[in-house]
Amino acid sequence: MEDRINEIRTGLQSSPGVQSISPSENIADKVMMILGSLHDPGYLEALRLGPHPREPEITELARQYAAAGVPQNTSVDTGSYQRALFSAATGFAAATTIASKRSPVSYALCRPPGHHAGRSFMGGYCLLNNAAVAALSLRASGFHRPAIIDLDFHPGNGTSDVLSAHPDIGFASLHARTDVNFPWIPQLQPALGSHRYLEFLTDPSPAEYISALRGLLESDWAITLDVLVVSLGYDIVVGDPHGGWTLPPDVYREIGLALAAIGKPICIVQEGGYRLDALSACAAHLSAGLRIGMKETGRSHT
Numbered sequence: 221m222e223d224r225i226n227e228i229r230t231g232l233q234s235s236p237g238v239q240s241i242s243p244s245e246n247i248a249d250k251v252m253m254i255l256g257s258l259h260d261p262g263y264l265e266a267l268r269l270g271p272h273p274r275e276p277e278i279t280e281l282a283r284q285y286a287a288a289g290v291p292q293n294t295s296v297d298t299g300s301y302q303r304a305l306f307s308a309a310t311g312f313a314a315a316t317t318i319a320s321k322r323s324p325v326s327y328a329l330c331r332p333p334g335h336h337a338g339r340s341f342m343g344g345y346c347l348l349n350n351a352a353v354a355a356l357s358l359r360a361s362g363f364h365r366p367a368i369i370d371l372d373f374h375p376g377n378g379t380s381d382v383l384s385a386h387p388d389i390g391f392a393s394l395h396a397r398t399d400v401n402f403p404w405i406p407q408l409q410p411a412l413g414s415h416r417y418l419e420f421l422t423d424p425s426p427a428e429y430i431s432a433l434r435g436l437l438e439s440d441w442a443i444t445l446d447v448l449v450v451s452l453g454y455d456i457v458v459g460d461p462h463g464g465w466t467l468p469p470d471v472y473r474e475i476g477l478a479l480a481a482i483g484k485p486i487c488i489v490q491e492g493g494y495r496l497d498a499l500s501a502c503a504a505h506l507s508a509g510l511r512i513g514m515k516e517t518g519r520s521h522t
């Protein structure tokens with residue numbers, strides 16, 4: 221799995237001016253405080269304690285904390301909690317980079333991902349919701365209207381769930397049809413005016429996907445946001461083992477251009493994407509699109 225992050229890092233660094241930073245060690249308390257307002261205390265404590273060392277791969281703990289109706293595919297071992305905490309801290313650090321105005325765009329290379337992690341459920345390799353950590357951190361730093369847009373192939377069911385207690389944070393998810401790919405019915409979630417769900421019933425063309433994305437970013441939903449967190453998956457491209465669409469890697473250049481066009485700071489948080497030989501190209505296209513788009517809106521991209 222480390223290979224995935226290295227491939228993405230290589231792609232991002234193909235753009236000039238990209239700097240790499242690591243989460244500092246003195247942010248643990250702040251990250252824990254945010255996690256406490258997103259996740260159920262009992263769930264956090266169960267993760268911290270971890271499974272019995274001799275339990276099978278999909279442990280009783282993981283089964284106990286599955287999302288309603290979603291088969292559990294996520295294993296938990298004794299190191300899972302620490303890895304998830306570091307991933308959440310990475311999301312926090314990316315938000316801090318934006319809040320300190322060091323850069324108008326930051327990218328959290330999170331592993332494990334987080335958008336299937338709800339208040340008291342895990343799934344899809346996600347234990348803690350990194351994107352929501354970034355959004356709450358940005359709000360605490362003075363942004364009034366953070367919003368999260370989820371561009372993974374799968375719906376951000378966990379993000380929808382954790383944000384139901386934070387209705388002032390907008391959420392939108394563009395994803396493949398859930399009845400085939402992910403057994404989640406967003407209508408059953410609390411009906412929040414700040415949430416949007418765009419489900420593609422068929423494999424979209426690049427033009428259809430970008431048109432839906434631009435439509436959302438130009439809609440009422442996006443008018444009031446002052447910073448955007450992007451839950452980004454690379455599993456929308458052709459050949460992804462967990463995907464099912466045929467979008468080419470260069471669709472990310474158009475995604476980068478569309479995101480930059482809103483003229484607001486952007487904090488990107490890594491979700492899925494498992495086609496190893498395409499990750500570097502996807503990330504390079506995204507980075508190029510953001511850089512060109514930010515130049516057009518008069519901002520530098522570092």
Ligand SMILES: [Zn+2]
Nearest residue numbers: 372373374492
């Ligand atoms: Zn996914």
